[in-house]
Structures are given as structure tokens and as C-alpha cells.
Amino acid sequence: MKNELPKWADYGLIPLINLAIAFTVSGLVVLFVGESPIEAAKLLLRGSLGYGEGIGFTLFHATNFIFTGLAVAVAFHCGLFNIGGEGQAYIGGLGAAIVCLTLDTVTPWWITFPLAIAASALFGAAWALIPAWLQAKRGSHVVITTIMFNFIAASVMVYLLTGMLRPQGSMAPQTRTFEVGGQIPKLDFMMDWFGMDIGGAPLNLSFLVALVAAFLVWVLIWRTKFGYELRTMGTSPTAAVYAGIPPVKTVVITMLISGALAGMMALNPVMGEQARVELDFVAGAGFVGIAVALMGRSHPVGIVIAGILFGMLYQGGAELAFDMPNISRDMIIVIQGLVILFAGALEHMFRPALINFFEILSINSKSSSKGAA
Amino acid sequence: MDLIIQLLDTTVRLSVPLLLACLAGLYSERSGVFDIGLEGKMLGGAFGAAAIAATTGSAWLGLLSGIAVAVALSLIHGFASITSRGNQIVSGVAINFVAAGLTVLLGQSWFGLGGKTPQLPKTARFSPIELPFAEAMADVPVIGQIYVELISGHNILAYVAFLMVPLTWWVLFRTRFGLRLRAVGENPAAVDTAGISVVWARYRAVIICGILCGIAGTYLSIAQSAGFGRDMTAGKGFIALAALIFAKWKPVNAMFACLLFGFLEALDIRFQGVELPIIGVIPVQLMQALPYILTVILLAGFIGKAIPPKAGGIPYVKER
Numbered sequence: 234m235k236n237e238l239p240k241w242a243d244y245g246l247i248p249l250i251n252l253a254i255a256f257t258v259s260g261l262v263v264l265f266v267g268e269s270p271i272e273a274a275k276l277l278l279r280g281s282l283g284y285g286e287g288i289g290f291t292l293f294h295a296t297n298f299i300f301t302g303l304a305v306a307v308a309f310h311c312g313l314f315n316i317g318g319e320g321q322a323y324i325g326g327l328g329a330a331i332v333c334l335t336l337d338t339v340t341p342w343w344i345t346f347p348l349a350i351a352a353s354a355l356f357g358a359a360w361a362l363i364p365a366w367l368q369a370k371r372g373s374h375v376v377i378t379t380i381m382f383n384f385i386a387a388s389v390m391v392y393l394l395t396g397m398l399r400p401q402g403s404m405a406p407q408t409r410t411f412e413v414g415g416q417i418p419k420l421d422f423m424m425d426w427f428g429m430d431i432g433g434a435p436l437n438l439s440f441l442v443a444l445v446a447a448f449l450v451w452v453l454i455w456r457t458k459f460g461y462e463l464r465t466m467g468t469s470p471t472a473a474v475y476a477g478i479p480p481v482k483t484v485v486i487t488m489l490i491s492g493a494l495a496g497m498m499a500l501n502p503v504m505g506e507q508a509r510v511e512l513d514f515v516a517g518a519g520f521v522g523i524a525v526a527l528m529g530r531s532h533p534v535g536i537v538i539a540g541i542l543f544g545m546l547y548q549g550g551a552e553l554a555f556d557m558p559n560i561s562r563d564m565i566i567v568i569q570g571l572v573i574l575f576a577g578a579l580e581h582m583f584r585p586a587l588i589n590f591f592e593i594l595s596i597n598s599k600s601s602s603k604g605a606a
Numbered sequence: 607m608d609l610i611i612q613l614l615d616t617t618v619r620l621s622v623p624l625l626l627a628c629l630a631g632l633y634s635e636r637s638g639v640f641d642i643g644l645e646g647k648m649l650g651g652a653f654g655a656a657a658i659a660a661t662t663g664s665a666w667l668g669l670l671s672g673i674a675v676a677v678a679l680s681l682i683h684g685f686a687s688i689t690s691r692g693n694q695i696v697s698g699v700a701i702n703f704v705a706a707g708l709t710v711l712l713g714q715s716w717f718g719l720g721g722k723t724p725q726l727p728k729t730a731r732f733s734p735i736e737l738p739f740a741e742a743m744a745d746v747p748v749i750g751q752i753y754v755e756l757i758s759g760h761n762i763l764a765y766v767a768f769l770m771v772p773l774t775w776w777v778l779f780r781t782r783f784g785l786r787l788r789a790v791g792e793n794p795a796a797v798d799t800a801g802i803s804v805v806w807a808r809y810r811a812v813i814i815c816g817i818l819c820g821i822a823g824t825y826l827s828i829a830q831s832a833g834f835g836r837d838m839t840a841g842k843g844f845i846a847l848a849a850l851i852f853a854k855w856k857p858v859n860a861m862f863a864c865l866l867f868g869f870l871e872a873l874d875i876r877f878q879g880v881e882l883p884i885i886g887v888i889p890v891q892l893m894q895a896l897p898y899i900l901t902v903i904l905l906a907g908f909i910g911k912a913i914p915p916k917a918g919g920i921p922y923v924k925e926r
Contacts, residue, residue, distance in 0.1 A: 578697030
């Protein structure tokens with residue numbers, strides 16, 4: 234028996250089926266709490282894509298998810314599961330904050346921003362270093378260590394935000410608001426080209442940075458020597474070692490890149506929206522990255538699409554919670570969980586059935602072509 | 607003396623849910639099914655217990671429902687990781703999300719209290735049990751105090767948790783079921799060759815894991831507190847996971863690890879913001895992060911070596 238599906242079915246059909254099931258089950262949940270799933274879907278679409286400000290918010294959320302999704306995907310390609318995006322992004326925010334707090338009154342944004350990109354990436358990568366090293370050298374599971382580092386990051390940031398980073402005389406656990414030098418411009422002018430007004434949506438330059446990052450990840454993984462080594466490592470560590478690929482170096486560098494991508498996610502909320510570091514500003518985006526990477530099949534194009542889809546869910550879900558009293562924002566978390574479940578953990582559920590289906594299909598077409606001959 | 611006993615008493619109370627969840631993880635992971643969904647299962651159990659206890663007014667029905675919810679979530683995890691051979695980590699993450707979202711969503715839709723369940727009356731909760739002779743012992747110095755304050759006066763689930771430790775040891779290391787369970791986690795192919803079903807052994811382990819998580823959740827919502835609240839597990843499932851690694855997947859060690867982490871939490875509550883001699887004020891956040899830091903240090907190899915079950919995380923494929 235051939236155990237393979239045509240490529241289009243593997244990359245297109247299976248994710249679509251899994252996604253459809255996840256949304257069907259979500260629909261059942263909506264039905265269960267006494268609302269109409271179709272109405273809910275309409276509200277969700279209208280809220281996320283129906284008007285300029287909605288689109289602005291959708292893309293703003295998508296920016297976060299593209300960064301964290303790329304972070305998870307890069308690690309995936311090397312056979313590593315980085316669930317530490319949450320903590321890496323949080324610490325990445327610290328890097329961005331240090332740059333902004335020292336330079337925001339001195340330099341214009343176009344000098345601060347590149348430095349902040351570098352700092353957030355550096356801090357995010359640093360937070361991934363110890364889990365990476367432990368995985369490479371000690372074989373302790375990167376999943377476990379990154380979970381631990383998420384919690385440690387949360388404690389560190391609460392400590393800093395209630396202490397050192399809090400301006401004197403303020404009670405709120407956050408940094409002071411950055412001056413103009415620490416804020417990045419919105420993309421309202423770009424949306425103007427399409428004749429749309431983004432209103433109060435905080436869509437900003439970091440969206441474009443995310444798209445560039447997605448392109449660079451594609452180059453890295455499929456067009457460089459290191460990308461080849463990384464993928465070999467992910468497919469078969471023993472073969473990689475046999476081929477002379479240094480395992481420790483590959484694992485550590487991959488995790489550093491992954492952590493850097495997660496760290497850069499902080500730019501969007503910290504410099505683009507709030508212009509300060511607030512408590513828990515990551516708000517689960519690190520975990521959404523897992524769903525995004527799974528749904529996007531760890532390919533940058535897929536991740537951008539999945540990131541925008543999740544951006545729609547977040548923005549549309551907020552509007553939904555506003556209009557349907559029985560559906561709170563927690564519905565988004567449920568949908569997210571179901572997507573991870575069906576597109577991730579149960580991705581093989583329909584594979585055998587589909588393989589059978591294609592088998593029958595090919596046998597039929599063969600016999601019919603024989604009949605014609 | 608009073609202070610020490612108080613501190614230890616709080617330690618015991620706080621370590622009960624950790625211990626139950628930790629033992630739950632122990633069964634699952636020893637059978638080769640990694641489980642980072644302990645948190646979600648506990649949360650689901652806590653909600654199930656509180657919701658039913660609130661509607662029926664019976665703590666025991668609450669317990670049953672808490673267990674049922676957690677076992678159902680366990681079975682999803684089992685189906686994903688055993689039958690459909692999916693990624694066990696991904697499945698665990700999914701369960702955490704589904705539980706975190708559904709509990710609040712359903713709670714809001716059923717009770718309309720912003721995701722909380724109604725405040726439970728005393729009769730719908732598990733209340734402390736006076737052990738025999740507690741009154742007579744009260745006047746005996748030291749031992750009496752320890753007996754009355756520390757050993758007596760917990761609710762039944764707390765005693766269940768601590769009884770589970772020797773029971774788990776006995777099941778795992780002295781019964782045929784336990785031997786098979788451990789074998790399935792180390793070398794499933796050998797177990798399969800011996801004609802024993804790997805799938806069934808793993809499913810049983812996963813179900814036990816669900817039951818224990820359900821009890822842990824029930825303890826949180828209807829024994830320790832009087833109702834369910836949004837995200838009430840607050841990372842306890844992950845601390846239990848850390849404790850499991852810290853205990854090197856052994857039941858008695860698990861108890862000590864959970865007591866240690868519970869003690870850290872008790873210290874944190876008791877000495878929050880208090881100026882201590884020499885050390886000064888210990889930051890709350892340091893105390894909260896300490897279980898994780900200790901586990902990372904352990905994993906780095908400074909305190910012995912933690913070796914997980916060999917077949918952990920790998921789905922078993924019968925024929926290649």
C-alpha cells in the first residue's frame with residue numbers, strides 16, 4: 234500500500250478538513266450556549282473585516298501571531314518544540330523598553346526602532362539560550378524547560394515592573410510612557426491607499442517588519458546551508474550527525490533564532506500600541522503562535538495567512554462578545570484550543586481514510602482507462 | 607512552635623492539589639504518555655465539581671462530576687496521543703486551552719456570574735474531618751499539638767492524596783498492572799511481543815491520570831474554596847509537572863517534591879513583605895519562581911539527573 238497522499242492533499246486538503254472540523258465543533262459550542270453559530274460567524278466576519286478600523290485591528294493582532302508563529306515554526310523544522318514564546322516575547326519587551334527608555338527623548342523613532350528591534354531579538358534569544366543549551370547538552374526536554382522559563386519570565390517582569398521600571402510616584406505596574414522617539418508610526422497612510430480609514434486601530438510599522446521576518450525565515454530555511462542542516466536535524470538527528478552536522482550548534486542556534494523572533498513580537502504592543510511596557514502585555518500570543526504554526530504547516534506563507542485568520546478571530550471575537558451576551562471573549566480561547574487539537578494533535582485522524590479514498594480513486598481511474606483501451 | 611506548626615499546616619493544605627496532579631502525571635508519563643495538560647484537566651475538574659455541587663448541593667456528586675470531566679479530557683488526550691498517534695505536547699496544549707476557555711464560557715452561560723460558580727454552602731463542600739482522639743490529645747504538649755493541628759482537621763480529599771502515595775508505589779512496583787504500565791513506558795515493543803496490549807495499558811494509565819486530576823480540581827474548587835473562579839488552578843498543573851521531574855518520576859519523591867513546593871508557597875504567603883533578619887525582604891516573585899528555578903537547576907544536572915521514561919512522548923506503532 235502506498236502510504237502517501239498527493240502533495241496538494243497533504244498541504245491543502247488535510248489542513249482544510251481539520252480546520253473545518255475545529256470550526257464545526259466551535260459552532261456546536263456556540264449552539265450549546267444558546268446562540269446561533271451562523272449569526273456569530275457573520276458578526277465575527279463583519280467585526281474583523283467589515284470596516285477599516287476592524288481590518289486595522291485584525292492586522293495589528295496578526296502581527297503578534299506572525300512573529301510567534303514563525304518562532305514556533307523555525308524550531309519545529311529542527312524537531313524542537315519551543316513553547317516558550319510567551320516568556321521570550323515578555324523578556325523581548327524588556328529589551329525594547331531599555332532602548333526606548335534611554336533613547337526616546339534623544340533620537341527620532343527611525344533610529345530608536347532598529348535598535349529596539351535588535352534589542353528585543355537579543356533579549357528574546359537570550360531567554361531561549363538556557364533551554365537550548367540544556368536540550369543540546371543535557372537532553373532535557375526543551376518543552377519542559379521553556380514552560381519553566383515562561384513562569385520565570387513572568388516573575389522577573391512582575392518584579393521589574395513593580396520595582397525598578399516603575400516611575401516614581403506611580404502605582405501602576407508599568408513603565409513610563411515613551412516619548413515620540415520611542416513610538417513607531419502607524420500604517421494609516423498605507424490603508425489610505427486602499428481608501429480605508431483605520432480609525433483608532435494601532436496597526437503600525439511592525440506589521441511590515443513581521444512580513445519581512447516571514448520572508449527571511451523562508452530564505453533561512455529553504456535557501457541557506459544552515460537551513461538545510463536545521464531541516465536535516467529535524468528529520469533525522471542521527472542522519473544529521475552522520476552527515477557531519479554539529480548537533481549542539483544547530484540546536485542552540487535554531488532556538489536562538491526562534492527566541493529572537495518571539496522577542497520581536499514585543500515591538501508591536503510595546504512600541505506600536507501602548508508606548509510602554511504593561512503587565513502581561515504578551516497576553517497569550519506566544520501560545521497562539523503554536524496554533525498559527527500548526528495551521529500554517531510551518532511555512533511562512535501559511536503562517537502569515539494563519540496569523541491573519543487568528544487576528545480576525547481576536548478582533549471579530551471582541552466584537553462578538555460585545556453583541557452576544559452569552560459569548561464572552563473566552564470563546565476565542567476555546568476556538569484556539571480546538572484548532573490546536575484538530576489541526577495539531579489529531580492531524581492524522583483523517584489521513585488513513587483519505588489515503589484509502591485516493592487509492593480507490595486511482596484504482597478506478599486505472600481500470601477505466603484500461604477499459605477504454 | 608505555633609508558627610512552625612501553622613506553616614506546616616498551610617504547607618500540607620497547599621501541597622494536596624500539587625500531589626494529586628503530580629501522581630496523575632506520574633501514571634501517565636510512566637506509561638509513555640507525556641502530559642502537559644494536567645493544568646487543563648485540573649481546571650476542568652474544578653469547574654465540573656463546583657458546577658454540580660452548586661446545582662445539586664452535594665459535594666460527593668460534585669466530586670464524581672469533577673472526575674468525569676477530567677477523565678473525558680484525559681480520553682481526548684489519550685485518543686490523540688495513543689490512537690491517532692498525534693503529538694502529545696500539542697494535544698496537552700490544546701487541552702489546556704479548551705479547558706481554560708470552556709469553563710468560563712459555560713460558567714457564564716449557566717450561572718451568569720462572569721465565569722464564577724455560585725458561592726457554595728458548607729453542606730455542598732468537603733469540610734475538615736476531626737480524627738479520633740483529637741480532643742483528648744489537644745492537651746498533650748508538642749505531639750498533641752502536631753496531631754490536632756497538623757494531622758487532624760483536613761478534608762477527606764487531603765487524606766486521599768497522601769494515601770495515594772503508598773498506593774501508587776504499591777501499584778507501580780508490586781503489581782502486574784504496574785509492571786506492565788512501566789514497561790509500556792520504557793519499551794513498548796517488548797510488551798507488545800509478550801502479547802500485552804500497549805494501547806490498553808496506556809489508556810488505563812491515562813484514565814487514572816484523569817481521575818486523580820479530577821480529585822485535584824475538586825479539592826481546589828469545593829474543598830479549599832467555596833466555588834470555581836476563572837483560571838483558579840493558576841499554574842498549579844505546571845508546578846505539579848515540575849515536581850514530577852524533580853521527583854524523577856517516583857511516587858514517594860513526588861510527595862516530598864510537592865511538600866517542598868507547597869512549603870515554598872506557604873512561606874511566600876506567611877512572610878510576604880516581612881522584613882527578615884539578615885536577608886531582608888524576599889521578593890514575592892522570587893518565591894513564586896523558585897519551584898521552576900529549582901527544576902531547571904535539577905535539569906541542568908546540578909542535583910542528580912532526571913531521566914524520563916524512555917518511550918515517553920513517542921506514539922507506539924505496531925508494525926513498521
